[in-house]
Amino acid sequence: MGLDALFKQFTLDHEFRLEPSTIKTYENAIKQLLEYTEKSLDVITISDIRSWLGHLKEIGYKLSTISVKLSGVKTFFSYCLEEGITLTNPAEKVPFPHIGEKLPRYLTLDQLNRLRQYLDGRLQERAIVEILYATGVRISELCAMKKEDIDWSERIIHIPKGKRKKGRIVLFTWESAEHLKVYLESRTDNLPFLFLGGKWKNRPIYRQQVSEWFAKCSKRLGFKVTPHTLRHTFAAHCAQKGMPLDYIQVLLGHESPEDTHYYAKLYNQARKEMYDDFM
Template sequence: MSIDTIEQFQKDYQLRLAPRTIRAYQSNILQFFEQTGIPFQEITRKDIRNWLMWLEEQGYTPTTIYTKLIGVKTYFKYCLEEGWIATNPAARIPYPKLPDKVPIYLTKPELTQLRACVQHSLLERAIVEMFVSTGIRMGELVAMKKEDINETDRSIHIPDGKGNQGRIVLISLESLQYVQAYLASRTDELPYVFVNHNATKRIRHQKINANFQVYSEQLGFHVHPHMLRHTFAAHLAQKGMPGEAIQQLLGHQRPATTQLYARLFNHARKEMYDKWM
């Protein structure tokens, strides 16, 4: 194994992928080489298949194995592009079949209950509305700045989405009004849309997660921020928006995520169909 090639891979991909994704790829690549013990120039397709079998024997789930394989595939593709290897041993390795699970999302009555649960706080209601109306990720929400919001056309620029791919998302008029009311209630000069209780810095992931834990206890059913991203996608599917358009709004790149939301899309549309029949 050449640590130099992994470090160079990390440097060249740091502008293409989110830092957390890069770290995960690096960890998976290192695990691969530690388990195989073979120099990267000598790796064959069989070595990769044996590693996948080893992961399965160790009890890793198909979803985790899928994710690990993405990192290894991306690395060897990079090695080929750089001319370090003559052929890509990972190119024709198929991804493991993922379980046919549908992401959990809130029904409209459950969403109504959640909104009632946060009605006491402008900040918390604005955060819930932002998640539900835009489908953005937690990291995108906490990093969002006031300048990213275009109130005229009710759009939000997400400059550093996952994979450093910027995109535009839309927000409903009602949700925007909650965000505007929250911003109007503040007296600080911080550039962030959502700030902590003392208005000294942007709100933290941990605080939002803690709030959602409280909501779950009060509501009697589990709810977390990423579930609202699923809810956003499912409700758009039920209204008839094409799956490809929903994926663009969500900023998808990974094949596994695309497949996951394709199942959600089909499930949500079927639910709507069954209500009409």
């Protein structure tokens, strides 16, 4: 099978698990590796991959970028081994570069309350903050929400197509439900979208609009807050209240080892801060 045909098959087999941009990034990494080694897939060795990674570092690639490229190479070679394209996976035992990771940033309860106070009277913005904080959803998931996705009696929101196109459900609190109801009752339209955007408020709200609005909030309040900050805040506050890590990860829709590692660090830090407050 030719390389182009193999990439096409890889894409078809992974389109329901990986975002198109991720697949493209992985494909580019493989092409870059092949160009560097001037070898075919079936003869590339672990030494070749290590040499390539060292070359990337020498020419100025960030460790985070190198890590993503290696992840792509590992995934692709694993696929090739499963499909019988290669006899081994030379990338399997290549370690990821050590990156001095920063802990995910989240709001303290005082900062969260200051944000809430700042939004007093702004019904849609306050409802957005409450839903992001109560559910931990991604901004893309929030923007795609429709009224029909909400089960008020069970306080459940259905996320039909989250990251990697896998649906799930999230829970929301009584407080967030009240703010969401007040906002929806203030609307006079019959549009199906949960939150409205655009100049005429006649379309679903979009990511850039929410990001710009949060940037203004950050400038006014004196601390940075983004939709992803509220996702981190949801996870951290759940940890501080004693929710097990695996429960939090289910609610966040996590599956990858990278996500697990990232939020495990946040979980441990949040629990430590709660311990420090009591001691």
